Structures are given as C-alpha cells and as structure tokens.
Amino acid sequence: MGLLSDPNRRKALTGLLTRLNTPICGMPVEWLVKAMQSRGLEVFTQSFSRKLPFPDENKERYMVRGTNVYGILRAPRAPRTEALVITAPCSPGNTNNQAVALLLALAQYFRNQIYWAKDIIFLVNEHDLIGTQAWLEGYHHTNITGMEYSPLQGRAGSIQAALSLELSSDVITSLDLVLEGLNGQLPNLDLANLFYAFCQKLGVLCTIQGKLQRNDWDTAEGYTHAAQTMMLMVLKQACGRSWGDHGLFLRYHIEAASVRGINSFRHYKTDATTIGRLLEGMVRKLNNLLERLHQSYFFYLLPSLSRFVSIGYYMPAFGLLAVILLLRALDLWVHLGAPALAAVDGVTEPSSPGVLTVLTPVVISHLTGVALYLLPVHLQEMAVEHFPVSETEAVVLTAIAIYTAGLALPHNTQRLLSGEGTEQGWKVLKLTALLYLAVLLGCTALINFSLGFILAVTLVPITASITPHMPKALYAVVMVLLSPAFTILYCVFIYQELIEAPVSVSEGWMLFLSVISQGILDHALYGSLVYPLLALFIYPCWLMFWNILFWN
Amino acid sequence: MAAPLTLLLIVAVTIRAVLFRSSLAELISARVEVVSPLNAWKRVVEGLALLDLGVSPYSGDVFHETPLMIYLFHFTVDYAEIVFIVSAYFVDCLSCFLKPLDRAKMFRKQKYALESDRYSADCLELLRSPKEMFYIPLKVAMFYLLNPFTILSCVAKSTCGLNNAIIALFIFCTLKGSALLSGILLALATYQSIYPLTLFAPALLFFLQRLYIPVNLRRSSFWFFTLQYAFMYVGSLVVITGLSFFLLGSWDFIPSVYGFIFSVPDLTPNIGLFWYFFAEMFEHFRLFFSCVFQINVFFYTIPLSIKLKEHPVFLIFMQIAIISIFKSYPTVGDVALYMAFLPAWSHLYRFLRNIFLVSCVLLACSALFPVLWHLWIYAGSANSNFYYAITLLFNFGQILLVADYFYAYLRREHHLTHGLYLKKKDGTEATLVLK
Numbered sequence: 001m002g003l004l005s006d007p008n009r010r011k012a013l014t015g016l017l018t019r020l021n022t023p024i025c026g027m028p029v030e031w032l033v034k035a036m037q038s039r040g041l042e043v044f045t046q047s048f049s050r051k052l053p054f055p056d057e058n059k060e061r062y063m064v065r066g067t068n069v070y071g072i073l074r075a076p077r078a079p080r081t082e083a084l085v086i087t088a089p090c091s092p093g094n095t096n097n098q099a100v101a102l103l104l105a106l107a108q109y110f111r112n113q114i115y116w117a118k119d120i121i122f123l124v125n126e127h128d129l130i131g132t133q134a135w136l137e138g139y140h141h142t143n144i145t146g147m148e149y150s151p152l153q154g155r156a157g158s159i160q161a162a163l164s165l166e167l168s169s170d171v172i173t174s175l176d177l178v179l180e181g182l183n184g185q186l187p188n189l190d191l192a193n194l195f196y197a198f199c200q201k202l203g204v205l206c207t208i209q210g211k212l213q214r215n216d217w218d219t220a221e222g223y224t225h226a227a228q229t230m231m232l233m234v235l236k237q238a239c240g241r242s243w244g245d246h247g248l249f250l251r252y253h254i255e256a257a258s259v260r261g262i263n264s265f266r267h268y269k270t271d272a273t274t275i276g277r278l279l280e281g282m283v284r285k286l287n288n289l290l291e292r293l294h295q296s297y298f299f300y301l302l303p304s305l306s307r308f309v310s311i312g313y314y315m316p317a318f319g320l321l322a323v324i325l326l327l328r329a330l331d332l333w334v335h336l337g338a339p340a341l342a343a344v345d346g347v348t349e350p351s352s353p354g355v356l357t358v359l360t361p362v363v364i365s366h367l368t369g370v371a372l373y374l375l376p377v378h379l380q381e382m383a384v385e386h387f388p389v390s391e392t393e394a395v396v397l398t399a400i401a402i403y404t405a406g407l408a409l410p411h412n413t414q415r416l417l418s419g420e421g422t423e424q425g426w427k428v429l430k431l432t433a434l435l436y437l438a439v440l441l442g443c444t445a446l447i448n449f450s451l452g453f454i455l456a457v458t459l460v461p462i463t464a465s466i467t468p469h470m471p472k473a474l475y476a477v478v479m480v481l482l483s484p485a486f487t488i489l490y491c492v493f494i495y496q497e498l499i500e501a502p503v504s505v506s507e508g509w510m511l512f513l514s515v516i517s518q519g520i521l522d523h524a525l526y527g528s529l530v531y532p533l534l535a536l537f538i539y540p541c542w543l544m545f546w547n548i549l550f551w552n
Numbered sequence: 553m554a555a556p557l558t559l560l561l562i563v564a565v566t567i568r569a570v571l572f573r574s575s576l577a578e579l580i581s582a583r584v585e586v587v588s589p590l591n592a593w594k595r596v597v598e599g600l601a602l603l604d605l606g607v608s609p610y611s612g613d614v615f616h617e618t619p620l621m622i623y624l625f626h627f628t629v630d631y632a633e634i635v636f637i638v639s640a641y642f643v644d645c646l647s648c649f650l651k652p653l654d655r656a657k658m659f660r661k662q663k664y665a666l667e668s669d670r671y672s673a674d675c676l677e678l679l680r681s682p683k684e685m686f687y688i689p690l691k692v693a694m695f696y697l698l699n700p701f702t703i704l705s706c707v708a709k710s711t712c713g714l715n716n717a718i719i720a721l722f723i724f725c726t727l728k729g730s731a732l733l734s735g736i737l738l739a740l741a742t743y744q745s746i747y748p749l750t751l752f753a754p755a756l757l758f759f760l761q762r763l764y765i766p767v768n769l770r771r772s773s774f775w776f777f778t779l780q781y782a783f784m785y786v787g788s789l790v791v792i793t794g795l796s797f798f799l800l801g802s803w804d805f806i807p808s809v810y811g812f813i814f815s816v817p818d819l820t821p822n823i824g825l826f827w828y829f830f831a832e833m834f835e836h837f838r839l840f841f842s843c844v845f846q847i848n849v850f851f852y853t854i855p856l857s858i859k860l861k862e863h864p865v866f867l868i869f870m871q872i873a874i875i876s877i878f879k880s881y882p883t884v885g886d887v888a889l890y891m892a893f894l895p896a897w898s899h900l901y902r903f904l905r906n907i908f909l910v911s912c913v914l915l916a917c918s919a920l921f922p923v924l925w926h927l928w929i930y931a932g933s934a935n936s937n938f939y940y941a942i943t944l945l946f947n948f949g950q951i952l953l954v955a956d957y958f959y960a961y962l963r964r965e966h967h968l969t970h971g972l973y974l975k976k977k978d979g980t981e982a983t984l985v986l987k
Contacts, residue, residue, distance in 0.1 A: 294932070
C-alpha cells in the first residue's frame, strides 16, 4: 500500500498535471486555496511586497508584489508543537510547473494517514526566495530585511525540517540534491544521507551538483570527478547565496534541503508517482524524529553523495594558511623590538613613528571600503542621469569604479603623511594588517569555510611576502591579479568550466557583472554577508597591503 | 596639552553620538558581552516602570541596581545618553588630573632614592624623566575614551560606565590625599558592587605612605590611622545603606543586589568564568563552589598587599584588574577601566615578555565572541563549549597581561636597587627569574 496505488488517485494526479501544464500568469491564488481546502487542509494566504534597491536584470523584477498560499495538515492526535514544511516555489512559465501538483497529491494522500505526529505545512510561495523570506519572517515574527508582509493568520508550532521541491517535467531521469544555503550554511548531513538512502531504496538516480556518482573512486578519473564535485560545492558555498528555497530556512535552525528533478536524455525515466513515494518516505522519517537533527556534521564538503570531508579534515588546511600570517607577524614583531644597532655612537633613531602614521592608511582604507559599500546603491539615480546606462549597470559599474579608484590611494596618502616614510612605519602597518587579515580570515572560515579558504589561498601568499623593497611594477600587477575582484572573476570562469558550460571572455565578463549585482541584491534582500564582508573588511585590508607596496 | 585633549574629547563625543543615533545601538544593547543582568539598561527601565507603578522595583527578579541608582535615573532618564557620556568623561578627566599628582610624588621619591644611594649607579636609563611622562595623561585619556570596549559599553547604556566613574573618582581623591572623601567614595563604589571592598587595602597603604606612618603591626600610629580610615569607610557605608532603606522603605535591595552578586542565580552567558561552571554543577555543591569562586576574587588582596606595600598605586591597578577578571558578571566596560591605566606603566614596556601574545589573544577573542555566539544561538552548529572556550581564552589573555605587568614592575624595582646588568658571583651574566 503506498502512494497512488489507488487508480482513482493516479487519475486525479494526471488530471492535475495536465491542467497545470498550461502557462499561468501570476499565481492562481483562489484556485490553490480551493484545491487545498478540498483536500482538507487549513489554508491561509500571506501577501508581501518589496522594492528592490535596483532592478534585478536576471529575473527582470524591480517592485515585487506577491502572495504566498499555505495549507496546514493538522496531526490527528498530537499536540500542535512541531511542524514540517514542504514547499514548492511557483514560478512563472514552465519552470517548476509540476511541483505544485505533486504537493497537492501528497497533501491528499497524507490527509488519510493517522501516523502524523507533527503538523505538515504545504507552502506554495511566489517569487521564490523573496516569498520564502516573507513567509519565514512572518512565521518567526522577525523583520531583518525590511520586507512588508501581512501577518500570518495560521501557525503550526516550531518547524523541525523543511523540503523544497522543484520539478519542471512530469517524468525525470534523476533527482538533484541542493544543500548550500545562505551564507554557506549547510543542513545536517543526516538529511543528505536520508535522501540518498531513499533514492537507492527506490532505484531513483540521484546527483549532487548535477554530477552523477562514480564507483571507481580510487582511479585517477574517479578522483578527478570527485574533486570537481567538491570544488563546485566550495564555489557554490563561497558565493553565499541560497541555491534553492531551502537556504533561507537554515538561518532559523530548521534543517532544509532542496530536491530538483532533472530530465535529461536517458532511457530510464522515473515518473511522479515514484518521486511522490520518495518524498512520502522522507517526510515519514522526519515525522518520527524525537529531536532536531543534530547528531551528524554541520560542516562538511561532499565529493559525492556517499563520501564526505568533515571539518576535522579541512580546517587544518586553513589553519596552516592562517599560521603563515601569524608567523610573519611574529617575525616583524621581533624585528621591530630588537634595539636599533645603529645607535652605537649615541645617534639614536627617531622613536617609533607612533600610532598616528599607521592610523592614517588604516582610516583611509576603511573609508574607501565604506564608500564601496554605500555609494553604488545610493548614487544610482545620479549615475543614470548623467550616463546612458540602466540602474543595474550603474550600480555595478560604480562599484568597479570605486574599487579601481582605491588603487590610486597610496599616491595620495603619502602626501598626507608629509614624508613620514620610515622603515619602522611600513613594518608597523604590515604587522597590524597581517593580524587584522588573520583574525578576519579566521572569523570568515568559521562561518563560511569555503569563502574563508578561497580568500586565504589568494591573499595569504602575496600579503605575507610583500615589502616596499620589491620591484614595484611586477608586484603591483601580481597584487591586482590576486585582489578580491579578480578572485571573483576566476571563480566565475572555474565554475563555468566545472559545470561543463565554458564561456568566452566577454560572456565571462558579463557573468562577472551579474554576479556582483546579485551579490549586492542578496545582501539587501536576504541579509547575505558576502558583499559587506568583501567591501567593508577584505577590500580595506587589501588596500593596506597595497599601501605597503608603495611605501616610499 | 589642552588642544590635543579638546580634540580627543570632540572625537569621542562624535563617535558616541553617531552610534547612539544609528541602528547599531539596539544591536549593541542586546549583546551579552557588553551588558550583564546587573547593569543592563533594559532592566533599569523596567525597574523605573515598576517604581512608577508603586511596586517594589526588586519584585520579579529583573532589576538588580541599587536604590540610589534608581533615583538618579528617575530624575535623568530622559537625558540618559548624556549621563553616560558625561560619566565616561569623568573617568578620563580624572585620570588626566591624577597623573600630575602621582608624578610629583614619584619624582620626589626618585630624587631622594638617588641622593641616598639606594639606587645603583647604572640604572639611570630606568629612571623616569618629566619629558617622557608629559604625554601620559593624554594617552590615558585616549586609551579610555577611544577604547572600543568603552564605546560599546557607553552606547549600550550599561551602568558599568557609572561604576567606573565612581572608582575613578575614588582613585583621584585617594591620590589627592583626602582620606574622608576617599572613604566616602570607596563606600559608594562598594555599595554599587561589593568587589571594590578589596580596594580598601591599597588606599590604606597609600595614606600610610603619604603620612609617613610605617606599616608595622606593633606601632600604635598604624592602628590609629587604620581605625580612623576604617571608621570613615564603614560609617559612610552604613549611612548610604540606611539612606537606601529610607528611600525605598524596605530591605529588599540587599538580597536583590548583594545576594544576586554572591549567589549567581542568573546563568546568562557572559565573558566571565561563572556561568558555564554553575550551569553544569549539581545543586548539592552549589554553595561550596559559589564560596570558592567568590573567595578567589578577594583572596589575592593579602599576598599582593604584602608584596606591593611600598607601591600602592600599582596595587590599585592590580586589584581593579583582578576584580574585572574574576567578578561574577564581568563586561567589557570593566575590562576597559584597567586597560585605561596601562599607559601609566609605559616605562615597564622593555621588561614585558608576552605583550605580543597577549594582544593577539585579546584581539582574536574579541573578534570571535560574536562569531561563536552566532554559530551557537542562531545557526545551531556550535554549542556552549565553543563560546566558553573563547571566554576562557579571553580571561587567560587578561591574566597573562596582568601577570606580565606585575613581573615587569618587580623586575624594574629589582634592577633599580641591584643594577641593570646583573652578574652572578663569578662575573657571568645572570638572568632574573620570578619565583
């Protein structure tokens, strides 16, 4: 006895799928409300609106207004203290046009079972991540992103786990698991293991990062494949955006994962019934949990679905990189502390330049960082008036302009310091900058390991070895090529290579610009920390090292 | 000196004013490292609301400030921000002014010691000259006003700033030589939080030194002055406590304030050492461990006073540092108070051995506190052990800092009397070891 073993239900599901195959403008709120009510759920709606700081060219939206519809299946005999969420984003056009049907079929099946101990919330959200954010903020009574939403009329208790479905065709060849969430947060590894176990049990092909598993993991090709999968996960985690609707749940300590159906050119297809059985199995397992998932790792990297790299393996690699900075700082400290040997004949060197000479480059670098953070969004109207660009282009190009303008700074701050360029001066500045970078990278790696690691790999070698006594032109070029902006550019190209869709230079450049605009939007809409971290902390730190290179 | 000081004051006011009006103020007042159940502004507002309703502010175990503090805020609650900024200024203005007082006395002492050949001949470079000490008041003011810990504490409107102001006033009156005022202010500081009780010993030693009374238990002059000072101190304490009783009409404040400080019932995480232990402990042993932890704060007074009886000003610094590390609900405002005094001992810099390690540890821990709090409370990926590890590391760094300064001080004293370049009996170079 399983889902849809009843032929009537199978017919109803096929009918639903056919009806939903037709494109719908906007979301059919009344129809959804009626459909859910007829299945015995308590249905509520929530309307929300948000004005983006600048138009989003990828999704072509600026002023977003929408409605979320959710139905609560009350557990028949349990107190209403815990809940599970199954969500299907309702996007315009053909993306994700089958998931809502599957959701409704599941709701109908679940309604007839008596073993539910937690309430199940079936959420259909509009405008994907923005809708999910509005719903979560309404559910938890917070308002961290400045969204306007109507308060939720119905609630179901503390949410223990969530699953997000994305299904664009009624038959699929494989299911893709998406784990990376906002700010690189990952759900408990148990959730990924649960999904993989069910896929194997039902004979469904499952993938991670869009790549299939290989069994020959001890050969060179297998190893390369696994390394590529892991690199993809690192890149996706580092960019800090939520790669599925589940990503926003993680912030509220709700374990969540996204399941995406992929229809490629294989002979063996799986139909919606099997997917339904898989999801039913997963939800039943989650229903039986006595406590939130916490037994397995929260910090891991997946080279494949059956193997993982835990934090105990990858953190020492990062630790060793950070130790380089600390050792360099210690070396500088010892050099600064050793008494000046030139003071033999009583001619003493001028005493240490004091805090003020170091303070000026630090303050100016940080002010540039603040300008990089605030000005692109605030000056977009002025930029659009004077230049023939759209708002999005104005924001991105302003950011790049401020970033490049920062490179001209050393020539100006030197004049401000009125010739205080002593040997001691740059050493003190480098000591401060090295310690600052070490602490910054450490804190970043704790929250988002991939971001911290990528920044460490590109920044540590050059910053540890930089001094004003090197050939300035060569090292200036190297420093610019290893700066945070170029790191993003390389990551874009590497990512495209890894997903087997390599791009040409001009396409890569356009992708890079869209990545920057997405980063700024993610920060404004969902509170992603990558853009403020790079603009307010990493970029000023890099500028301080740039100052040291041009110290005269 | 006046111009840089004025510039410093203006910069400090600007920073605080900007932060008060920004959205960060809400965020900072909620952080556990900056406010504790004893000095949070939220609780002061709650107590004032209860007082306005006619109910005792101590009912409900929310409010733990002293009655005099309630009445101070009763009249100034609309100007609370100004009160806190002014109290911050109190501290550094006082530290500015107390430096010259200390200096004159110290130069006199140095001169006498030199003339009486008590200092050895080759330690001239260890002596402090007026020139190098000219900027110390400005540096002390800068260390206090521009210290991020002080700024955070002020913006969060934690009453720690007022406690610091009272202690600074007490130090000022002590150094000025007025025993009565010093006794009254010490009583006020003890009344606020009990731990400044340990500052009685250094203040007493300072006055004895000032009046040239030798610290000898068999001399009657010693006992006479001690009893005088103790009488002034205890008397003021009794008067202040009685006044509090009459202000509120009940003795409720004693279990709510002092009982709370000693028995540590609230186990909200903070930067201190108590909360984790007491959360793990069985009820059966709670009394025993409370006593052990509280004795730890008071215990160091006796050996330190014996060792530093010639140097009461340094003893005051050590005592304040020990109180801020080992008290039951420390916050970063307490840490800022003793850090402000570090420039006064800048001549000890050459003898400090661990200053790099200490600065790195304190800097890294200050940055890691909010990160691990986020990972524990919001992301759920860490647990209390991570946060307590950082707390332990932070306190370890502080203890290392205090111990390092103690070592440097003693070493300098040793060099002054025995010469800078020490030689063993057979003429080879010797090294100094602190046992």
